[in-house]
Amino acid sequence: MKDPFHILAQRPDIDAATARYEEMQEKLRTRLSAEVGPLTWKEHSPGGGSGCSGFSQIRDAVRRTLGLWVHFGNIPDDKWSKVVAITTEVTGAYGFEQPAARVNSPGRHDIVGMDSYGASYTLGTYLNTTLMLHTGCHLEAKAHPANAGKPTT
Numbered sequence: 001m002k003d004p005f006h007i008l009a010q011r012p013d014i015d016a017a018t019a020r021y022e023e024m025q026e027k028l029r030t031r032l033s034a035e036v037g038p039l040t041w042k043e044h045s046p047g048g049g050s051g052c053s054g055f056s057q058i059r060d061a062v063r064r065t066l067g068l069w070v071h072f073g074n075i076p077d078d079k080w081s082k083v084v085a086i087t088t089e090v091t092g093a094y095g096f097e098q099p100a101a102r103v104n105s106p107g108r109h110d111i112v113g114m115d116s117y118g119a120s121y122t123l124g125t126y127l128n129t130t131l132m133l134h135t136g137c138h139l140e141a142k143a144h145p146a147n148a149g150k151p152t153t
Helices: 004-009 014-036 077-092
Strands: 041-045 048-051 061-065 068-071 100-105 108-114 120-125 129-134
Touching: 014 061, 014 077, 014 129, 061 129, 077 108, 077 120, 100 120
Parallel strands: none
Antiparallel strands: 041 068, 048 061, 068 129, 100 108, 108 120, 120 129
C-alpha cells in the first residue's frame, strides 16, 4: 500500500483544488444559464471544511464543501437532457466521470459525478435547482511539498 502522505502529495493542494472546482462550477452555471435558462444562480450557503476519514493519520489532510448554489425554480423536463449533456461536457473537461442519475422522474431530476481525487458534485432540480460540490482529500497548502520554501500568505 502506498504511503498516504505520498498519495496526497501527488494531488494539488486544497487551495489549488478549490480554485479549480470553483472555476468549473462557474463555467457550468454560466453554460446552463445561457443554454437552458435564463437561470439566476445565488450562493445560498457558504462552504465548510473537515478532516479526511481516509487520511485521518495526516493532520493537514482536509476536504471542503463549496458553497451551495441555488436557482429558485425548476428546470423543465424537456430541457433536462440538455442539462445532462452540458454538465457532462463541462465537468468532463475537469476530470469528472460521466454523471449518474440518482433521481429521474417527471419534474424531479438529480445527477452526481466524481473525479479521481474523490470530489463529487450533485446537480438537481425539483422545486428549485441546486449545485453542490465536495472536494476529495487534499493537503493544506502550507503542508504540500510543492509549496516548500514558498512564503505563506
